[in-house]
Amino acid sequence: MEMLVEVQDVCKIYNPGENEVRALDHVTVSIGENEFVAIIGHSGSGKSTLMNILGCLDVPTSGSYRLHGRDVSGMSDNELSDVRNREIGFIFQGFNLIPSLSAAENVELPLIYRGVGKRERRELARSALCKVGLENRMRHLPSEMSGGQQQRVAIARAIAQAPPILLADEPTGNLDSGSSREIMAILKRLHEEGRTVILITHDNEIAAQAKRVIRIGDGRITEDLTQEESHHA
Secondary structure (H helix, E strand, C coil): CCEEEEEEEEEEEECCCCCCEEEEEEEEEEEECCCEEEEECCCCCCHHHHHHHHCCCCCCCEEEEEECCEECCCCCHHHHHHHHHHHEEEECCCCCCCCCCCHHHHHHHHHHHCCCCHHHHHHHHHHHHHHCCCCCCCCCCHHHCCHHHHHHHHHHHHHCCCCCEEEEECCCCCCCHHHHHHHHHHHHHHHHCCCEEEEEECCHHHHCCCCEEEEEECCEEEEEEEHHHHHHC
16 A cells, blocks of 8 residues: 555654653654544644644654655745645634635635636536535525535535545534534545545544544554454454
């Protein structure tokens, strides 16, 4: 299996010195293409820091991070932003939709930044919204949609340009159980279509739906099991 994500001996230290906080303490983890991985931990465990590094939103204090074979740990902000645009679709707990834009316009927005032409943008947005079952809601504003529908718009925005990695940070955190099930079903389907899905969560039930679960505590990985292994454990 091709390795997509290779984190090697990564530390992330805040306020180095006497009161230093080791948010990540010598973490090593690899994620292959087309894996569905949940990273689970309580708040303060280091999972958000790990997500920021995986998502090229932050760089490690030491250690290396290779994404698709390229070492991104020493890149400049501009280079990181380039890599993020090409490689990663983000889905956040808070949806992060723009209230004055319709569903379709929200999905198109990142494509405008990437310089995609108008007709292709429309087409990509339409097909992404169809994938998440919102073909009848394209013109609706976020305020005219339920939380579950807004999160589906956010997923459509993340997948419009078919990035190889979907990074979902507590994607069901603000949703009721019915909407959570819908969102998880969409993520599973996207994984079956060949995407790598990395899910950050504190919820055991959500994590159990991934194919592999990585537990993190106090900045270290405490467990890394595929579902088959965890049934035998």
